[in-house]
Amino acid sequence: MNKTLTNSHPVLPKENVSWLDVKSFARIEATSEDSRYPIESAFEIDGHGWRAVELGEQTIRLIFDEPQRINRIRLCFMEPDTERTQQFTLQWSMDQTTSAMRPLIQQEWNFSPTGSIIQIEDHEVDLDGVRMLQLIVNPEIKRGAAVATMSSWRLA
Numbered sequence: 001m002n003k004t005l006t007n008s009h010p011v012l013p014k015e016n017v018s019w020l021d022v023k024s025f026a027r028i029e030a031t032s033e034d035s036r037y038p039i040e041s042a043f044e045i046d047g048h049g050w051r052a053v054e055l056g057e058q059t060i061r062l063i064f065d066e067p068q069r070i071n072r073i074r075l076c077f078m079e080p081d082t083e084r085t086q087q088f089t090l091q092w093s094m095d096q097t098t099s100a101m102r103p104l105i106q107q108e109w110n111f112s113p114t115g116s117i118i119q120i121e122d123h124e125v126d127l128d129g130v131r132m133l134q135l136i137v138n139p140e141i142k143r144g145a146a147v148a149t150m151s152s153w154r155l156a
Contacts, residue, residue, distance in 0.1 A: 017072070019045070019154045022062060029061040032148075042153045049078070049152060055145035057138040060153075063096050067129040072156040073104075075135070077119040077149065079111035084140045086111065086119070086148075093132040101134060108141070118151075 022028070022043045030039040032052040039060060041047035052058045070092075077086065087108045091101040104127075109119040135153070140146035 017154075017156050019156055020068075022153075022155060025065050025068075027063045027065075029059075029063065031059045037149070042150050047152065050150045052139075052148040055147055057136060058148040060135045060137070060150075061098075062133040064131050067094070067131055068127075068155075070125060070127040070130050070133075070155055072154075073121075073123045073125055073133075074152070074154040075119075075121045076151040076153075077109065077111075077137075078117060078151045079113075079149065080117045081113055082146065083110075083112050084146050085109070085142045086146075087138045087141050088121075089136045091134045091136075092127055092130050093134070094129045096131050098132075098134065101132075 023040055028039050028043070030050070032054040033039050034051040034053045037049055037051035039050045042050040050060075073090070075088070075090075077088075079086070085108060087106070089103070090105040092104050093100045093102065104125070105121065105123060107121060109116070111117060111119070137148040137150065139148040
C-alpha cells in the first residue's frame with residue numbers, strides 16, 4: 001500500500017501584487033473614525049482596519065494629488081460578532097468634486113457569526129485619470145443602525 005499524508009490547510013501561493021501606498025499620494029477623508037481604528041490603518045499592510053465611532057452610513061474619500069491609473073481594487077470587511085446586512089457603494093471621479101461621481105461597484109453582504117464573517121471584494125478595473133474614489137458604507141440596511149468597519153482597502 002502506498003500512503004501519502006496531505007496538509008489539511010494548504011498553503012496558498014503568495015500573491016505578486018504591487019499595492020499602491022495610498023497614504024503617500026492621497027488625502028483621506030472619513031465622516032467618522034474610532035481613534036483606536038483610524039482610517040489610515042485600513043491602507044496599511046499590517047494595519048488593524050478602520051471603525052467608525054458613529055452609527056449609520058459613513059463615507060470615505062480618497063482624493064489623489066495627481067490623476068491615477070487604477071487596475072485593481074480590493075476591499076475587505078469583517079464582522080465576527082453581529083448578524084447584519086451591509087451595503088457599500090464605490091464611485092470614482094476624474095476631478096476632485098463629488099458632483100461628477102461615476103458608479104463603479106455596489107454590493108450587499110449578509111454577515112453572520114455562525115456563517116459568513118468576511119466579505120472580500122476583489123475587482124479588476126481599468127480606470128485612468130482617477131482623482132477621487134468615494135466609498136459609502138451602510139453597515140445595516142435591514143434592522144437599524146450599526147457601526148461601519150473595514151479591515152482593508154487596497155489599490156493597484
